[in-house]
Amino acid sequence: MDKALSLYLHIPFCVRKCAYCDFLSFPADDAVKERYTDKLAEELRLSAASYRECRVRSVFFGGGTPSVLKEGALPFLMGVLREYYDLDDDAEISAEANPGTITEEKLRLWRQTGINRLSLGCQSLKDEELALLGRIHRNADLYRSFEAARGAGFENINVDLMSALPGQDCASYLFSLSGVLKLRPEHISAYSLIIEEGTPFYERYHKADEKRLRGEEQSLLPDEEAERDMLYEGRRLLRDAGYHQYELSNYALEDRECRHNRVYWERGDYAGFGLGAASCVDERRWKNTSELKEYLETGAVEKLRREEEALSIDEARSEAMFLGLRLTEGIDEKAYRERYGIFPEELWGEWIGKMLKEGLLERKETFLRLTERGQDLANHVMAGFV
Numbered sequence: 001m002d003k004a005l006s007l008y009l010h011i012p013f014c015v016r017k018c019a020y021c022d023f024l025s026f027p028a029d030d031a032v033k034e035r036y037t038d039k040l041a042e043e044l045r046l047s048a049a050s051y052r053e054c055r056v057r058s059v060f061f062g063g064g065t066p067s068v069l070k071e072g073a074l075p076f077l078m079g080v081l082r083e084y085y086d087l088d089d090d091a092e093i094s095a096e097a098n099p100g101t102i103t104e105e106k107l108r109l110w111r112q113t114g115i116n117r118l119s120l121g122c123q124s125l126k127d128e129e130l131a132l133l134g135r136i137h138r139n140a141d142l143y144r145s146f147e148a149a150r151g152a153g154f155e156n157i158n159v160d161l162m163s164a165l166p167g168q169d170c171a172s173y174l175f176s177l178s179g180v181l182k183l184r185p186e187h188i189s190a191y192s193l194i195i196e197e198g199t200p201f202y203e204r205y206h207k208a209d210e211k212r213l214r215g216e217e218q219s220l221l222p223d224e225e226a227e228r229d230m231l232y233e234g235r236r237l238l239r240d241a242g243y244h245q246y247e248l249s250n251y252a253l254e255d256r257e258c259r260h261n262r263v264y265w266e267r268g269d270y271a272g273f274g275l276g277a278a279s280c281v282d283e284r285r286w287k288n289t290s291e292l293k294e295y296l297e298t299g300a301v302e303k304l305r306r307e308e309e310a311l312s313i314d315e316a317r318s319e320a321m322f323l324g325l326r327l328t329e330g331i332d333e334k335a336y337r338e339r340y341g342i343f344p345e346e347l348w349g350e351w352i353g354k355m356l357k358e359g360l361l362e363r364k365e366t367f368l369r370l371t372e373r374g375q376d377l378a379n380h381v382m383a384g385f386v
């Protein structure tokens, strides 16, 4: 029984929808949340037989906002997990929470039940930026939540921060980052805002940006230079504070990298449960239905699956490149050869040569990795491996 597996549980509920969000999340009443929790438990029970030979290394309650569920919901799901799955004694068990939806009591219960990592959606410490993003919390809520989490015994906390917000400049981004650093979380995810189609932000900013490109209007979004400044200055501040960057957008104190997320970048096996949750096990990939009614009313777990496919070796090799290069250590070419039967050089020799020459990739011992400049142009580099 030694096949490693990670589990993802999707909680699709939020107090209200943020203006930039295209995740599978929405508000719902208590009755729906309870029905959903029961259904998720049923899905876990019915799926357990398929993973009997697996050892669970990590669990991630993501969303949405898992913390909008009543305080007993996650402990109840943890009970089901313990009963039906073989959880490692030292499994990393994370839950996402948003300031404004947690109390020390709820967090204490979570902690007692074995949840040992908390991920707080902070995004900014400037109230005007939080209001613009449509977040429900304000600066003071983050401090309160962080204190409550420490009070409840959480010794492994991630804080999410966003840059490249409309109207944001480097100084305002660094204000938020410095404030978060003072709290000394074990992990910081520092993402740039991406304007996704179908969101209110897309209507507001993408169209305005198109007009700017035509010279008709000033952009509301930071320009490339300002974005780069935020990235570089942010990186410098994080490093000076003792955080090491281990992935394009992720920084951690020693031994505090997110084990669950590493599984995605290293192409380990993961099983997703809940609405729209994705799984990839033994090179087979699928997603659960994204329709709530269908999810709640479908009995057999196999019937929830959509877009199920077996990955070809070419797809797996290609995916291993563009996911693996997200890690700052890069790809161990020797290990790659052992797993995929071929060196990356044999498949993409020309592209790798070009990227090395342009200073976007570099080799260190057996590893091929992005350079710092390559990180800025990661999409361009990755495109060569698709």
Ligand code: SF4
Pocket: 013, 014, 016, 017, 018, 021, 022, 023, 025, 063, 064, 065, 098, 121
């Ligand atoms: S809290 Fe997160 S998941 Fe929920 S609407 Fe806002 S960005 Fe989306």
